[in-house]
Amino acid sequence: MAKILSSKEESYSQWYNDLVVKADLAENSAVRGCMVIKPYGYAIWEKIRDTLDGMFKETGHSNAYFPIFIPKSFFSREAEHVEGFAKECAVVTHYRLKQSDDQTGLVVDPDARLEEELIVRPTSETIIWDTYRGWIQSYRDLPILVNQWANVVRWEMRTRLFLRTAEFLWQEGHTAHATREEAVEETRQMLGIYADFAEKWMAIPVLKGVKTESEKFAGAEDTYCIEALMQDGKALQAGTSHFLGQNFAKAFDVKFLNRQNQLEYVWATSWGVSTRLMGALIMAHSDEHGLVLPPRLAPIQVVIVPIFRNEEQFSAIRAVAEKMVKDFKACGIRIKFDDRDTHKPGYKFTEHEFRGVPLRIALGPKDLENHTVELARRDTLTKEILPMEGITGHIEQLLETIQDNLLAKAKAFREANIHKVNSWNEFKETLENKGGFLYAHWDGTPETEEKIKAETKATIRLIPLEGDPEDGVCVYSGKPSKQRVVFARAY
């Protein structure tokens, strides 16, 4: 199997696509730009979703569900918002099909035209704030801390599995607050949760910061984001948290009586991560042998592959393996005994390696004799023989070690790919030859930002949240600057 994976160096993009398809994570569907998330890929997404969901609930949020359709007129209410999304909307215009008059096929029934077209949600601020108007009268009704897990549609012209698809799965938090301060605090809190999740679960270190005017969410006052670095030196925006000010409250007329008994517009945030995280996860750790998964998100953490020549050996191994499965499960380890008789051990080894199972145990007649197991690590591709006694505890620790190791590796990679650049030549050369995150001075104008993008395809990924103030001059214009920002080419 490993052979059928393209070389990462030759074509990173082909390597990625092969990996996603051949590791049974996702595939393209018959519908342009829409993917099928296969069971193994979906099992990883479930771990991501459930973990994040727990973190949201820990911080007081509840889930709810809003309509998939948004009346067209809702979009026009917030000027920037419509500007941002109108060009990629799937539009429902009719509600019925019928047989064509000549009975040769199915056609849209012209008599079933909607009075007002409906947009398949690209994001739900408008329909949700239209709903919140009915939920909020006074400060007693605030805050509203609601999240939605849903599918959304953005009609992208160039799509890539997980990274950019016409339909994707995501969560979108939408909160309503009585004060600006509380809303800003919520925005930052959620950014922190995303960063924590990326580091502790996905083993991906991220930079935290604020987007520039031209990169922020359509309708936000400020967009906070986390940015991760992929192995090809490109950045990937892994999550965003928006402080929406009173924009949507004004657009949908959502006011509340404050404690001083005055009517005031409500303050808002929204924040989201999507199946794009799957793309980040795959690209951050995987190698020429296939997927590498951090143990905390691996649907299967340990697989046992039996090695046998005859039925008698198989049944002796099965007895030991089944005992191990029971012990491991009792410790909360996700383990699978691969007892298929349709495939040989070598095939199974390659398959589980390819699918990124963190640990593999091979169990043969000799192991039974010697009370040992052969244990192989996916992250280091190393093997060792271990006594069967105490194996559960050993593996529990080893899974932690692997999780830590993947994060350490990703951190080291990122450190090696952060470059402070101080001149336009250095900027261009570093970007071309090394890639990575470029810390550079910028004069703060959208004009310069746009020119740099046009010349190099690098964008300002973020203005660091904990940036050291430092006087300097813009690498492009030579005008004064107070702080370095982070440039990169990005997914």
Added chain:
Amino acid sequence: MAKILSSKEESYSQWYNDLVVKADLAENSAVRGCMVIKPYGYAIWEKIRDTLDGMFKETGHSNAYFPIFIPKSFFSREAEHVEGFAKECAVVTHYRLKQSDDQTGLVVDPDARLEEELIVRPTSETIIWDTYRGWIQSYRDLPILVNQWANVVRWEMRTRLFLRTAEFLWQEGHTAHATREEAVEETRQMLGIYADFAEKWMAIPVLKGVKTESEKFAGAEDTYCIEALMQDGKALQAGTSHFLGQNFAKAFDVKFLNRQNQLEYVWATSWGVSTRLMGALIMAHSDEHGLVLPPRLAPIQVVIVPIFRNEEQFSAIRAVAEKMVKDFKACGIRIKFDDRDTHKPGYKFTEHEFRGVPLRIALGPKDLENHTVELARRDTLTKEILPMEGITGHIEQLLETIQDNLLAKAKAFREANIHKVNSWNEFKETLENKGGFLYAHWDGTPETEEKIKAETKATIRLIPLEGDPEDGVCVYSGKPSKQRVVFARAY
């Protein structure tokens, strides 16, 4: 609050709608026929979803995700299927909006017309079987046991919150098998799981059976179903499991090499339950005082309401309450301490009663003195004073008792509303005056079925799975019959 709930006897339908809205379960949205599921309602749905999901996984199923859009041409492939769904399809025809030429608003961009229209999925057999063609080559690839949690859209003209909405949430299992027998077994297994879930978790007894030709799923060979009885004597179809034969395999050309190395079409099942279950849950147990929830599905099982006159009393009560919360949580009981200082105890009592919290503990200064609590049961509306010692264990048992009591009540109600009728007059009189499930002989023809429906609005809910064979004559036509079937008016 109770006063604002309409009388169940006067208008069951108004009572239901009031209850759904005022208990914060769901509400209508700005989009015709689409509902907003509010956080409290969604929390109940999450319990339903997670429990069923666990049961599916226990029986070897995995989740996956397929596109929300289905190319129009896919529908025409299976003749009955298209017949069943074409009339209620939301159709996407364009993928872009733009400013109108006179700059007065947003219009659909005529240049962005799709070559082939896309249907928002009303169910996913077609897109999934188109995908399975790529997954299945040989018997080694079978069975495929996949489930999807998703939103679907059916453009219903008359909608009611949870019971019938244009968009709803559901799960749809889609399995592929090498033999007819295995597929039939799967169909029946899933029906069993639905029935189990309804009884053990929702406290709703259900009848199991098979649909008649005219009531079965569009594209199925057989539709199995569970039917529940609501308090107004009407039936509600709570879940269906379809044996699809080779219909979709033939429509999408999905063949496999069997063990004899011959090409054969794959056998299929599909099965689903939806947010309609919320409607069943609400209607089965609730009363004039509001919602009644079975403890196993209640987001909050126990609420503590403090009763105090001053800050000193409140802080003494808080200390005890917080200890209780900790103890209860350790036992896995979902408990909430309602410490809002914005509302009085009386208001809180009514509110929690209205929202169906199974148990309420009132805690005042006297209770602290006497080491007692006042405990109120939602199902019986009874109160008792209990020693604080041992309260956790007592409540654990009581929650089980309430769960059992609700099921017993629902069973007794159903038993009282099952009527064997033997003549056409008896049929009509019983239906009019008593409602419920009518066990009657039927001649097996769609003509008679149709006439009975036209005259009485009663439909054949199911042909019982474990029906006693019994010779008789059709109540309507007088023709011979071998088994009674179950008639009812239905949601």
